[in-house]
Amino acid sequence: MKTTRPKPLPKGRRSTNDRRPAESTQKGRYRKQFQIKRQADAGGSDLAGQKLNIANALVLTGDDVSRAYKTLLKGYCDAEIFPGGLETINAWVRNKTEPKIEKVLDELDTDSVCVILNAICFRGLWAFPFD
Numbered sequence: 297m298k299t300t301r302p303k304p305l306p307k308g309r310r311s312t313n314d315r316r317p318a319e320s321t322q323k324g325r326y327r328k329q330f331q332i333k334r335q336a337d338a339g340g341s342d343l344a345g346q347k348l349n350i351a352n353a354l355v356l357t358g359d360d361v362s363r364a365y366k367t368l369l370k371g372y373c374d375a376e377i378f379p380g381g382l383e384t385i386n387a388w389v390r391n392k393t394e395p396k397i398e399k400v401l402d403e404l405d406t407d408s409v410c411v412i413l414n415a416i417c418f419r420g421l422w423a424f425p426f427d
Contacts, residue, residue: 346420351392353413355380361410369412385411393417 352375354366369375378384382404389400392415404411 347417348420349392349394349415349417351376351413351415353377353388355385355388355411355413356409357381357385357404357411358407358409385413388413389415 352369352373354361354369354375354377356377356379366377370377376388380388382401385401385404386399389397394417396417397415400413401411
């Protein structure tokens with residue numbers, strides 16, 4: 297009877313049942329890809345000042361959400377979790393987009409429990425520029 301060795305696990309996974317991304321967070325994966333791109337192109341001076349910021353948040357606008365959900369967002373998305381309202385949400389977006397986006401919401405539904413936010417701020421040269 298021939299025995300076969302199991303395939304090695306992707307870096308960062310503990311078992312075949314571990315469904316987490318190989319990188320610890322989505323943000324970490326994007327940052328790593330951007331860093332690789334910058335290193336590959338490091339010979340050119342046209343890369344000075346390039347930047348990639350990725351931010352995620354769960355803003356609790358009403359009741360709380362489950363601990364499991366908050367743990368999931370923190371673990372997979374590196375999300376900030378905090379209470380707040382309309383002004384807090386718009387200030388977070390303004391801050392994370394340096395302030396390219398001044399306001400994302402004009403009002404909140406009175407039945408709102410939470411708002412999930414994602415912001416990406418990229419400053420750099422595109423491989424294929426567009427208008």
